[in-house]
Amino acid sequence: MKTGYLQFHPELGNPAKNIEKIKYLLKDKEFDLMVLPELANTGYLFNTKEELIKLSEKAGEGNFYDSLFEIAKTKNAYIVSGFAESDGEKIYNSAMLVSPEGIKGIYRKTHLFYEEKKLFTPGNYGLKTFSISTENETIKIGIMICFDWAFPEAARTLALQGSQIICHPSNLVMPYCQKAMFARAVENRVFVITANRYGTDVSGDKSISFTGGSVLLDCSGNYLASAPIDKDEVFIAGINPGDALNKFINPNNNLFEDRKEEFYYN
C-alpha cells in the first residue's frame, strides 16, 4: 500500500490558495492513502470564533471537501485531512476521511491544545477506527489530531480497536511529538503518519510557529521518513499494513495479550 504525508505551510485564512497548493503538490503523485496537516485549508491562528466560523465547513460539504473528494476520485485513493468543522453553533477541530466514493468518516479532536479551547468544542465522537479498501486489501486506520499524541491512551485505544495505521494530522508547535511517536509505534506495533505543517501564522500582534518535521514510522519504530522543518514535502512509502496485525515481538510476548488490565489505573 502506498501511503504518506503532505507537509506544507497553509496560508492563514486563505483556503483557495491552500487548496491549489495541495492540488499542485499531489498532482504527479500516486498513493492509496495520504495524510494532510491539521486545519490544512484555514491555517491555525484565529483570534475569535467569528473569524474561524467563516472558514469552517459542514462535514462532507464545502469547497475543501469537494476538492479533496475530486483528488480522491482522480487518484482512486483515500485522504485524511484536518479542517474546521461547523455543526450548528459549534466548531470542531476535525479530520475528514475522504474515499473515492465520498466522505467516509469524521474525527473530532479529543484533546484541545492551549487557546484552541477558546475556539473549538472538544470532540464528542471519541476515538474511531475506519476500514479502507484498496484493490488488494482492506485495512483499518485510526485518526488522531496533533495534541492527542500526548495522551498514550489515544493511540492505544485506536490500536486496540484494530487500527494498523495511525493517521495524525498535526499543527505541532512543540518539538516533542516527532520523537515521542517512536513510542506510539513500538508500544502498539502500528504504523504512524504524523503530517505536520511548518511556517508561522501571524495575526495582529500574535504569532505562532510550527515545527514541520513530519514523520512516517513503521510498526517496528523505524523512521521511514522525517521531513525538513521548513519545506514542503510529499513523502510516499510502500508499506505492508498487515505487519501491524502481528503484535508478537518474540514467540512469548504479544503486546496486546500481555497487557494486565487488572493492574492499570488503580
Place this chain on the structure above:
Amino acid sequence: MKTGYLQFHPELGNPAKNIEKIKYLLKDKEFDLMVLPELANTGYLFNTKEELIKLSEKAGEGNFYDSLFEIAKTKNAYIVSGFAESDGEKIYNSAMLVSPEGIKGIYRKTHLFYEEKKLFTPGNYGLKTFSISTENETIKIGIMICFDWAFPEAARTLALQGSQIICHPSNLVMPYCQKAMFARAVENRVFVITANRYGTDVSGDKSISFTGGSVLLDCSGNYLASAPIDKDEVFIAGINPGDALNKFINPNNNLFEDRKEEFYYN
C-alpha cells in the same frame, strides 16, 4: 535531591562478587536515591528454576538485602534494586526499595519478558507508589522493571498514583526502551531513571547480551544522562522532584486534568 543510577555488568550466578562490585562503585558516592539494575545480584540467564531458586532471597532477608541495607544506612539513602524473590515455591522478578530503616517495599514485575515466563511467576502486587523522605522533603516514587516500559499503562498508572520519579531497574536486550522513555517522561511529566546492565550472560550453548545505555530524564524529557553501552557508570544528578507535581504544560493544558477517560479503551 541527589538521585541516579548504577550501571554495571553483574556476573551470572556470583552474588558475592556482584555485591562487592556494587559496594565498590558506590563507595565514594553521595546520594539520596540510587537505582540498580534488574536481577542485580544474580545475573539473568538461568535455564532452570532450580538454578535460580538457589540464588533467590525472601523479601527483606538474605545477603543481598543485608548488603543494600548496610549501604542505605551508611549513606542515609534509599536504594531500589532488582533481585530474584522467593516466596514459597514461587520466584518473582522483583525490586526491593531499601531505606535507612530497612525494607520499605517490594514490587514484583508485572510484564514478564520472553523466557522469564518459564522461570518467574508474574507479579501479583500490581503497580505501586511509595513515599520516601529525605531531610528536606517527602516525595513519591514508583517502580517498574524492564519490559514493563513497553506498556504505557504501567508508567501512567504510577504517575496517576502520584509517583514523581519512576525507578526502572532493567536488563534490556532490545534497543528501544532508552529512546521510548522520552515519551514516558513527557506524557506523564515524571522523572525517569532506567538503570540498565551491560555485558553478556553465557550459560551452556545459550547467551544473551544487554544494551547498557542507562538513562536519567527530567520531567520535561531532557536526558540528564545517558550511559555508555558497555561500561560501569554511576551517575548522580541533583533534581527537584517537586517539578513533577505540576502537570501543566501551558496555562490551559494539564496533562492529567485533560485526560478524557470516557473515550479511552472503548
